[in-house]
Amino acid sequence: MFLQRKFLLSFLIIFTVLMTYGCDDEIINPDISEAEIIGTWILTKIIVSYPIGQKEQSPTEENLALTIILKNDKTYLRSQNNKGQITNDTGTWSIERAVLSLTSDSKTFNFPCRLDGNILLAATTVIDPDSGFMVPLKLEFSKL
């Protein structure tokens, strides 16, 4: 019984230590300059990760159109048509270590990115309404 308590206590201590210990995100390709990312970006592909693997969809399959204009003056314009629901918003943008930050109405959204020529890949996560899982999503944009 003493040994059991000792092991359980050890596990709880390890749990507590590990829960408070963390490390930063490690960006794989951190080199994207501001000059490279300025322009008009149109969503061309949606890549969703499910437990059994990835599924690629075109925005038209999802009835979605998304354009983001990143301007020289560090402001952005987002135009979205999601199944007929049109959203336009503006704000400011910045990029640091390949993480694009879009700030609008004092809310900031961070997207790790990879730039490959005129193709920009941005990662995020959403809740899949069918499964209830938080699924990772990659959005592929082409530069106009």
Place this chain on the structure above:
Amino acid sequence: MLKLSVFHCRVIFFVALFFITTEICKSQGFDFKGQISSWGMGTRNQNEWTGNSGIRYIPQLNYTYSEGDSVALNTEVLFNLYYQTDFNSSDHAFKPYRAIIRYTTPQTEIQFGLQKINFGSAQLLRPLMWFDRIDPRDPLKLTDGVYAIRFKYSFLDNSLLWLWTLIGNTENIGYELLPTQENAPEFGGRIQLPLLSGEMAATFHTRKVNAELYYYRENRYAIDGRWDVGFGVWFESVLQQNFSSLTTYKLNRMITIGADYTIPQGSGIYIMAEHLITTFSNSFWNTDQSRQISAIMISHSLGVLDNISLQEYYDWNNKNLYQYLQFQRTYDNFIINFALFHYPENGGSLFLNGKSSLLSGYGLQLMLIFNY
């Protein structure tokens, strides 16, 4: 004239090789087993019937070396060879299913290789499904293994300590949505302690997630227990912590509570119920998103050979009901399994099989299983 593809030649070669090796090695104390299964499934969804059919062969080679009653060395090698078709396209594979070297002493067990690691009491809704993907509807209970080293130590008071490290698993395992960073080992452990009329366990696992554009550390903590209080009760509680500022939610909690009871009527009617709550949040005390699923299973033996079971799942968020009725007749080496199912149109995602249309709608499945 009969034309054989490279795949068919490979199949014939491995089957022939296996049977020849079996005959040679039988005389040297090896043990050979195998399982051949074949299935056909028809599903009606959106006013259209679709079909799926296939055959699977799992040969198994075991070898045991023991020194007295105390120390033993086992090896276990299984392959998974299958062909399936939906009559428009087909899929086939020949892949290792298990490849294990196991060394056991009276209180310890160490196991290397491609193996199944699973634990926990929940049967249908399993938060502790960390390293396997056993589908409760599958009569074969097949699941891919993980490359790991697993150590178990049994204390004299029936407590159990598990320690493991996984390496070389680049595909998603269990509930994982993103794979582990290549060549980055994963570590974990579990302590199981007897408590009152049952047992309780604490489990931990850590890995480095490959989110393709970035890596981050993921820790999982779990507590689970099972007791017999006239009927069986259990719970599994998992907290997954993402050490990333780039994921939408940092915490994912899954809690299942369950109970079972056998009604002493005839050969017994087994009833089991589970309820799963999944939540996502950024702080421990808040819940930003949640999902609840309930499940029941009722099974009854109709004589010595036959068993009938019903599984029902209800997704409270999407208000979807999933039903699976299974009849099984078991002979010595031969099993006939027949199932009727009814899923909602988006039903595939409940069972971790992705968005396959074959898991939507309603239909039937016949499976024949031969063990030798």
